[in-house]
Amino acid sequence: MAAVGVSAVAAPVRAEVRKVASTKLWWGLLVPVTLLSSMINLFGGVFTAAFPESERLPLLLGSLAYALGFTGVFAAVHGVVAAAGEFRHRTITTTYLTTRGRAPVLLAKMLVSAGVGACYAVATVVTGILAGVAADGGAGFPDAGPLLATILIGTVVSALWGALGAAFGTAVSNQVSALVSLLLYLMVGELLLGAVLEAADSAAVRALSSYLPGNAGEIAIYGIPVREIAGPQTAPRLVELLAGVTDPPGWGVALLVVALWTAAAGAVGGWVASHRDIT
Template sequence: MTVGAPHRWAAVLHAEIRRTLSVKLWWLMLVPVVLLALAMSLFGSLITLLVPAATETSSILLLAGMASTLSMTAVVGAAFGALLAAGEFRHRTITLAYLTGTRTQVLAAKVVVGGVVAGAYGLLVALLGPLLGGMVLGGQQLPGWGQLAGLGAVGVLVCALWGGFGVAVGTLVPNQAGAVALTVGYLLIGENLLAGALRSGESSFGDPSVFARLTSFLPGNASDVALYEAPVRAAGAGADARLVLEFLAGVSAPPPGWVALLVLFAWTAAALALAVVVGGRRDIT
């Protein structure tokens, strides 16, 4: 590595940050994130009002709602990453971006910015969700700070990884609408259909089939397993904990949360490696 390489990388990253902050995209996508947090609080308050007995499990409901909201926020983060990368091709600014550094450096800068912004979305939910929930519940029956911090940290990491994954998709599919449709469509529809197909031959008794076990290693399901592990543990479901986690995440035989995070990291790394190869060979003239 040459002496000027770190300075060049810093210049590329600085240029990417300035490009991102110069447009409204990053804060416009805060709107659905805030709405998701508000919806989580509204759901918790309605359950508490309609089912008084639910106040005894309000802390678990808040954790489960927070995990669900973080899962949806990860989709927003992935869409942001896809827009961040594909938008350069749509607006014909990718050539100017490549003048500041190598294609790999530009991609790496986008991954950093996309991951940080998406992670910030997750952090906002992790902070805003319990705050709104605490206002609704009057500070009663709230989860412990350790549980909230643990789930929040996992949520930030999951959102950041999906932000990087979205950048990879946006690089592979330079059409902005196509990149977002592919990313969001897969997470909301495609993976559910794929998981359903893998579990279609699963028996109601005995161990799940080999194909059913693969559902836990799909990227979206892996992030859900990592997120829903906290509320399931808080519920203290005992022997039924695995069944509850399978239901919430839509998988069979889920691995531990840390393994699920490694699976998501592996998927993101593989997508970025492919983006490096394809993006490095693409003709931008």
């Protein structure tokens, strides 16, 4: 049974990889990802170099985390466009007809989009480190442990956003509507929703802002860098300010929250796909 399940997903995954590789979408989004990371971390390196030798902080770690936060948005955009694009170009009918069941198709799209998101995170890290080191000469380079942890967490968050985008694109199916809805939510909607929650009298309600998908991703990514820069006592308050939340959980809990949102999006996408008439 396990072998059948693996084989049922392996073929759709290979097909999705070929689809992604044959289009300009993946590298079209990779270009702004690398440029944005270079600019953000170049500034981080310059700012680090401005500190006296005895007071230098690993600010490059913070600028790298900031860049990784933006990378998740690009990963989600790729997932949405790649998934909804099949409905726009009407190739989804052939995809479903040549695959045993619709669930493996969605799973394959989520897995491949997660892989693309992870690759975007790696590109962000590589270009960001090169830009930061070029700016400060490596004097403010962070320790290996926190750096690797930040890279790993940022890569996982970006991968999850890629998978979530694919699930959302499958559920909405209209490419323009899905893309606009996603960007409006991330850029405006979550800020407004978070502000409404933050304005509540109840501390429990205010704390819910930490569990919105975008905020949870930022909390996960910022957790370790902020602790390294500001210290364990100040870190929670600084994370609150950076993410715009109240009483944020630890980075592990925040990462789990993003994973749960991704799973929920996958469940909704799978249900919608299984009930949609694509003839």
